[in-house]
Amino acid sequence: MKIIFFIISFLIVSIVYGQENYRGIIADQQNDELPGVKIQNLNNKKLSRTSIDGVFTIQAAVNDTIEFTFSFYDTLRVIAGKEIQLNGSNRLTMRYETQEMGEVMIIKKRMADFNVGFMPPIKGVRLNTGTNSIIELENLSGAKSTGNAREMYAKVPGLNIWENDGAGIQIGIGGRGLSPKRTANFNTRQNGYDISADALGYPESYYTPPIEALKSIEIIRGSAALQFGTQFGGLLNFEILEPVKHTPFEFTTRNTVGGYGYFSTFNRISGTHKRMFYQAYHQYKRGDGYRDNSQFYQHQAFAQIGYYLNENWTVSAEFTHMNYVTKQAGGLTDLGFAEDPRQSIRDRNWFAVDWNLLAVKSTYEINKSITLDIRAFGMMSNRRTIGFLGKITQTDLGGNREMIYSDFMNGGVEARFMKKYSWFKNEEGNTAKVKGALLIGARVYQGETQTRQGTAADGDDANFMFIHPDDVEGSSFVYPSINQAFFAENMFFVGEKWRFNLGMRLENISTSSEGFYKQYVVHPLNFDTLMVNRVNDSNTVARTVPLFGAGVSYKAGKNSSLYTNITQNYRAINFTDIRVTNPNVVVDPNMKDEYGFTSELGFRGLLKDIMIYDLSAFYIFYGDKIGLAPKPKTVKKERTNIGDAQNYGLEAFAEIDWLKLGSKRRNWSLNTFVNASYINANYITSKEPNYIGNKVEYVSTFMVKSGISSTFKSWTLKIQGSFNSPQFSDASNAIEPSGDAVIGEVPAYYVFDFSGSYKFKKYFQVEFGVNNFTNASYFTRRATGYPGPGILPSDGVSGYVTLQFKFAK
Structure with missing residues (x-):
């Protein structure tokens, strides 16, 4: 027994002491380090991943086979003691998969040099085709604390932006002639x-979400957008920064002061410990606003925790909370705007929002070619408005105010299954004539919105309480919705091009x-209420809508491609708009859903890492x-199906780094x-013949954004200009404004912004800038x-300074 015990002990000791920690760095063909590469010792089954800097450590004995795998890259296998050594200076290179090499190279370089790029054909459990943009925010210069959309989205063509919120609390963007109203024409998502x-x-x-918390913003249009919904605008996805992988604790704080009493503080902790990763952040901002009666405050909080069940299976949970209260300065008439855009003639209007989101995600890489992703999400939120809703030409004489209170609840589950495949391999089995990926998914969704409108207490504070909560004076409706969806997308590569x-x-x-x-009969002379009629109403619409899309891409050069696609679109009517009483607008009860299609042709690429371009x-x-137009034979405006419209045009984006034109490498850039x-x-058809041929509302025929930026050592400086040509605010294309300023032309405008930053060698970074430094007076x-009615002026000149401190254990 002693001999047997000695032999076993000797073998164990030999095995243990035969194992050594091999260290090194994994990089790609462009010599950029790769974080998150999966590493496995095929002999002892030990697992590991590279850090954010591409550094790896794996336990192995001499002659063990170590395997490195990463999405979009060919699998790499090396022999311990032969192809990698114990001295820790190992630097290994992983090569791009042949079919995706060009576009992965493009996106990596664009991210680094231009802060904008195009997504690879396959990303996680998504297929990306057609027009798509990804805005990398880490090194992007601009007013991040206030989320200045002019700067954040400056390099995405075709976007029209509503700019009546200078604090970045609510964004309003529309693409290719679609309305920017609360970004409603995009399928808006977070992670x-x-x-x-x-x-x-x-x-x-x-x-x-706060720009300071984001890694990137993704915009996908064209046929690939069918994976996400039916909207004409496509997908707008906010990607929150991932938890840091190289340390168990990292702390970041960003504090900003700016014009008009603006202050913001953003604080984030993050880390990874063994198999667990986590992060949490909180942002608080407040200010007095550009105009009188515009003060606000906002809290945003986010928490995420996740766990690697094994190297192929990750689960995580996320919770988001946001609340804000802002005073509404109201609209102005054209004359009032010309006199003083900062004035306000409403001092009792308030707006408040409370938003809560919960999501649980599971991603399982069944093997290198099959991935299953399931995510469940839910939301419980509300919005409250209180004030005087009369036309801007009417004086608020005090008394009771009007209030609209909406509760939003929804939840759903979305599952995605992706299978990569290869067909017609050669005899050696190394290459295939056809490679591809099949994505199949399903979604179940249920929502319920409750909206009440009635009389609230007088005064000038933010007292969101109905006087008669059990029997409101305006309306009370419940809007349930149910949705089941099935989607499939197949992408296949034929040859190399x-x-x-x-x-x-x-x-x-x-x-x-x-x-x-409730309908009120009012005496025409003394305006006394003669009769109140309560009208009960219910409506249900069920429909099944099939949608199809297709696209083709041709690799015209090493880093360039020609693409075209077509896809069907559909947008359901908003029931919440139908029964909310607005003294300025009536709603057509016979409104129908919107439908149509989008097609595009484009050419994009990268020219020798000097210039990025996208033409489409x-x-x-x-x-x-659906739009707004004067209602015939009345003084009111009507929200109705105006007719069929067509939007067509050209988009162009290009950025060049002038100093790369020379052969000598420099430590500064000029872009x-x-x-x-x-x-x-x-409009090409309309029930109102006078509208045929008229321009669609809120579409600038010409939009230009241009800028020049330079980096030198730790300094970054940028100047940017934005131009929008005139827009119409309704389908009648009225140029002369109405007395209440609801209808009329939105004039052309120019805006210029300056921003800069300085990075210290360690811990600190300073950002600064001046938005609208020419103090242009304009509105969008x-x-x-x-928050009107009437003209909503955009902010004038405003400066800011941000101090960032980052510490990692």
Whole structure:
């Protein structure tokens, strides 16, 4: 027994002491370090991953086989003691998969040098085709604390931006001639799950994550957008920074002061310990606002915790909370705006939002070619408005105010299954004539919105209480919605140059409304109420909508491609708009869903790492477009299906680093970018003959953003200009403004911004800038209701300074 015990002990000791920690760095063909590479010793089954700097450590004995795997890269196998040594100076290179090499190279370089790029064909459990942009925010210069959309989205062509919120609390963008109202024409998501009020009945978002918390912003348009929904605008996805992988604790604080009493503090902790990763942040901002009666405060908080069940299976949970209260300065008439855009004639209007999101995600890499992703999400939120809703030409004489209170609840589950495959391999089995990926997914979603409108207490404070909560004076409705969807997308690569994709989506949608509204009979002389009629109303609409899309891409050069695609679109009516009483607007009770299609042709690429470019032409058919127009034989405006519209145009983006034109490498850069679009959007049919040929509302025919930036050692400086040509605010294309300023032209405007930063060698960074440094007086929107009605002036000149401190254990 002693001999046997000695032999076993000797073998154990030999095995233990035969194992050594091999260290090194993993990089790609461009010599950039790769974080998160999966490492496995095929002999002892030990597992590891590279740090954020590409550093790896793995236990192995001499002659053990060590395998390195990473998405979009060929698997790498090396022999311990032969191809890697114990001295720790190992630097290994992983090569891009042949079919995806060009576009992965493009995106990596663009991220590093231009802060904008195009997504690879396959990313996680998503397929990316057609027009897509990814905005990398880490080194992007601009007013991040206030989320200045002019600067953040400056390099995405075709976006029209509403700029009546200088604090970045709520974003409003629309693309290719689509309305910017609360970004409702995009399927808006955070980390891949819904964040809007109701994806079907009310796809507007009152929540926007802080730019300081984001890694990137993704915009996908074209046929690939069918994976995410039916919207004409496509996908807008906010990617929150991932927890740091190289340390168990990292702390970041960013504190900003700016004009008009602005202050913001953003604080984040993050880390990874063994198999667990986590992060949490909180942002608080407050200010007095550019105009009188515009003070606000906002809290945002986010927490994430996750766990690697094994090297192939990750689970995580995320919770988001946001609340804010802001005083609404109201709208102005054209004369009032010309006299003083900072004035306010409403001092009792308030707006408040409370937003809560919960998401649970599971991603399982079954093997190198099969991945299953499941995410469940839910939301419980509300919005409250209180004030005087009368026309801006009416004086607020005090007394009781009008209040609208909406509760939003929704939840859903979305599952995605991706299978990569290869066909027609050669005899050696090394290469295939056709490679591809099949994505299959399903989604179940249910939402419910409750909206009440009635009389609230007088005064001038933010007292969101109905006088008669059990029997409101205006209306009370419940809007349930149910949705089941199935989608499939197939992308296949033929040879080295061609890529094809086919997609479909089947939507089953049921939207309903049930409740009551009150009609008042008023004496024409003394305005006394003679009679009140309570009208009960209910409505249910169920429909099944099949949608299809297809695209082709041709690799014209090493780093360039030509692409085209076409996809169907669909947008359900917003029931929440139908029964909310607005003294300035009536709603057509016979409104129908909108439908249509989008097609595009484009050419994009990278020229020798010197210039990035994207040129595209698009055509959108928009059937039964809903908009605002004067109601015949009345003084009111009507929200109705105006008719069929077409949006077509050209988009162009290019950025060049002038100093790379020389052969000598320099430690500074000088970049110029131009982002220009031409959009012709007009009505081709209408029930109102006078509208045929008219321009679609809130579409600038020409939009240009251009800037010049330079980096030298630790300094970054940038100047940017933005131009929008005139826009119409309604389908009648009225140039002369109405007396209440709800209808009329939105004039052309120019805006210039300056920003800069300085990075210290360790811990600290300073950012600074001046937005609208020429103090241009302009507006981008005429509101029909909250936060107007009337002209909503954009902010004048405003400066800011941000101090960042980052510490890692």
